[in-house]
Amino acid sequence: MVIQNQTAGMKNYKPPIDFSGIELPEKPKLTFMDKVPTYPSNLKPPKMAKRITLMRGPELIHNEFIHKQYGIVALCGGRLNSGHIEMIRMTINRKMDANRMFAVWRIDPPWQPLTRKGQGKRMGGGKGAIDHYVTPIKAGRVIVEVGGKCEFAEVFSFLNEVAHILPFNAKATSHELMEAEKIKEKELAASNVNPYTAEYVIKNNMGGCHDWISPYDKKWFFKYV
Structure with missing residues (x-):
């Protein structure tokens, strides 16, 4: 017969996160972005060169979280068109809890025109007509931020879903993870x-x-x- 001695010990549980200092905005959801920029009535929409340099290199300005919580960060350069932006807006607005969460854009509406010639046209004849507008993105650019009275595990699922559908490599991350990556990079x-x-x-x-x-x-x- 085996005799088991019952013992009692102290258990230390982490206190819940304090969200008392977070205030939700009046409009917590992502706003709609225009597909085409607005020009004056007397101005013909200007055309533009490819300007690949707008996607090259690191993002030097919008590379930190303003609200110090969660979001999606680009890992390389690329372009977002109106379809991608609308996909981000609809997915996040549908899956987040607007009563205790909010989301904000960190990118501009599509502004760079991309031209295209019709199918089967001969070469020459000048630059083609404007096909659609895009927003160029550099590596390290914060695309969208999500915050509020929530933890990262609650928002990771739909942020990760959006990040994998984007036309370039991106990841869902938090402010703490970004700071830890910077420290690890310096240590290496x-x-x-x-x-x-x-x-x-x-x-x-x-x-x-x-x-x-x-x-x-x-x-x-x-x-x-």
């Missing part, structure tokens, strides 16, 4: 024992790499394509 850079990093090789023109690498690689050291 400090603990690296190999002195021949991409930055060192490019700055010292080792192997004559300046003759064949891109000018953007000299600026961002192979981090962004």
Whole structure:
């Protein structure tokens, strides 16, 4: 016969998160964005070159969460058209609890015109007509923010769903995760024992790499394509 001695111990539970300092806005849901920018009646809609540089490199301004909670961040450059923006709006507005959550845009409405010629047309004849408008996105750009009296586990499911449907790589993350990634990146850079990093090789023109690498690689050291 086995005798079991019952013991009692102290259990430490984390206190619930305090949401007392969070105020919900009057309109918590994402607003509708126009598909076409508004121009004066006497102005013909201007055409524009491709301007690939608008998608290259890191985002230097809109790369942090304003409300310090959750959102979707782009991992590389790309373009969002009106269909993608409407998909984001409808998915988030339908699946979030507007009584205790809110969502805000961190991108501009589509403003860059993309032209296209009709099917089967001959070459020449000037630039084609405007087909649709897009919003260029750079790596690290915050696309949408979600906050309120909620935890990350509650919003991760639909934010992750939206991030995987976007035409470029993106992820659903929180302010704490972004800060932890920055700290880990600094620790890895400090603990690296190999002195021949991409930055060192490019700055010292080792192997004559300046003759064949891109000018953007000299600026961002192979981090962004």
